[in-house]
Amino acid sequence: MLRSSLLRAFLAWLLFFACLRLVQPPIPESGIVLYMSIASLAILVYLASDDERVRSIASAGIRFARAKECAGIRVALFLVLSPPYESRQIHVSPPANILVGGKLVKYEEVVNPYRRLENEKPLLFQDHVERGKAVYFLHCFMCHGAKLDGRGMFSEAFHPPPLAFSGQDTIAQMEEAYVFWRIQTGGAGLPPVATPWHSAMPAWEHELTEKEIWQVILYLYRATGNRPQVVR
Ligand code: HEC
Known part of the structure; x- marks a missing residue:
């Protein structure tokens, strides 16, 4: 029940994103961020609308945060979500x-x-x-x-x-x-x-x-x- 509702929510999110990308003329990046924020919020509201669902999501989250077996995945997730390190040289070396x-x-x-x-x-x-x-x-x-x-x-x-x-x-x-x-x-x-x-x-x-x-x-x-x- 938990898996299927999370999966459905994720698929709905992805579908909405794909549709936005297909609109012609293309929606500017800031517009996509705005619509996707609203869609994400709506999906969260949907997920939160059922007590049973909220409880199972919360306990799955806690299990993920605590379980030893998930340590590797936690580190990987942290690395993926961290903003990339941006270094930039202002005065570069001249060409030969x-x-x-x-x-x-x-x-x-x-x-x-x-x-x-x-x-x-x-x-x-x-x-x-x-x-x-x-x-x-x-x-x-x-x-x-x-x-x-x-x-x-x-x-x-x-x-x-x-x-x-x-x-x-x-x-x-x-x-x-x-x-x-x-x-x-x-x-x-x-x-x-x-x-x-x-x-x-x-x-x-x-x-x-x-x-x-x-x-x-x-x-x-x-x-x-x-x-x-x-x-x-
Ligand atoms: C549209 C804005 C713009 C115009 C017009 C412009 N520049 Fe620049 N310039 C920049 C920016 C932004 C940088 C900093 C980024 C970089 O180094 O490329 C820069 C960097 C430089 C640098 C490098 C300085 C350093 O310490 O590395 C020089 C030299 C320079 N400009 C000279 C000029 C000259 C001479 C003109 C006119 C012929 C000019 N710029 C017109 C935006 C402009």
């Missing part, structure tokens, strides 16, 4: 090669071609910084913030959030080659260790020229007073 000018170049050999102008031709350098600023305020500030603090107007919508460039823990610890690679390939270019969360950082390789990417990098460092790590 980076695509520059249509060619794969060794990471160590990739340098910002305008960086040397900083000492050699300061006025020209300043010009590149200004162009980088224009790129930033056209394409980046809505996420990374007008103050480069990661608090742009869209920033709240993303998880992981856009990173701040001000402060000592992002670009201050990076080589320009790394920053170039991150801007070029965005969240899509991150290796699997960066999952399970999905970065909203766009890949800019098709939107911006390499020159514009190097210029915006100059601006990121200049505006925050940070210095890039020097490529070995």
